[in-house]
Amino acid sequence: MNDKTQKKRWSKKDLDYFRELILKKREETVKEIKRLESVTIKDKTRQNSTNLDSTYAYHMADVGTDSQEREKAFLWLSRENKFLGYLNAALRRIEKGEYGVCIGCQELIPKERLEEVPHTQHCVKCKNKSK
Numbered sequence: 001m002n003d004k005t006q007k008k009r010w011s012k013k014d015l016d017y018f019r020e021l022i023l024k025k026r027e028e029t030v031k032e033i034k035r036l037e038s039v040t041i042k043d044k045t046r047q048n049s050t051n052l053d054s055t056y057a058y059h060m061a062d063v064g065t066d067s068q069e070r071e072k073a074f075l076w077l078s079r080e081n082k083f084l085g086y087l088n089a090a091l092r093r094i095e096k097g098e099y100g101v102c103i104g105c106q107e108l109i110p111k112e113r114l115e116e117v118p119h120t121q122h123c124v125k126c127k128n129k130s131k
C-alpha cells in the first residue's frame with residue numbers, strides 16, 4: 001500500500017448522484033440554447049411569414065432594440081454553449097471516477113459546492129487563491 005499515490009475519490013453512490021444532477025442541468029442548458037437559437041434566427045422566420053407587411057412596419061420602428069436583443073441572445077448563447085461543454089467534461093470525469101476532486105489540493109470538493117457549481121474543479125480555497 002502506498003498512501004501517497006492513492007487519490008481521493010467520491011464513492012460510486014455519490015458519483016451517481018452527481019451524474020443525475022449534471023444531467024438535469026445539461027437538459028436545462030440544452031433547452032435554453034434552443035430557446036436562444038430561436039431568438040437569434042427570429043428574423044429569418046419573420047421573412048417567411050405571410051403577414052409580412054404588418055410585421056415589417058412594426059419591425060422598422062423597433063429595429064434598434066431588436067438587434068440589441070439578438071446581440072444579447074448571441075452572447076448568452078455562447079455562454080450557455082461554454083457551460084454545456086463544462087458539463088460534458090464533468091460527465092467524462094464522473095465516468096473516470098475523477099469527478100469532484102480539487103485539481104489544486106487533491107482534496108474532495110465539498111458536496112454543497114458541487115451542488116451549486118457541478119462542473120467546478122476547484123475547492124473554494126483554491127479558487128480564491130488563483131484569483
Ligand SMILES: [Zn+2]
Nearest residue numbers: 102105123126
Ligand atoms: Zn483545493
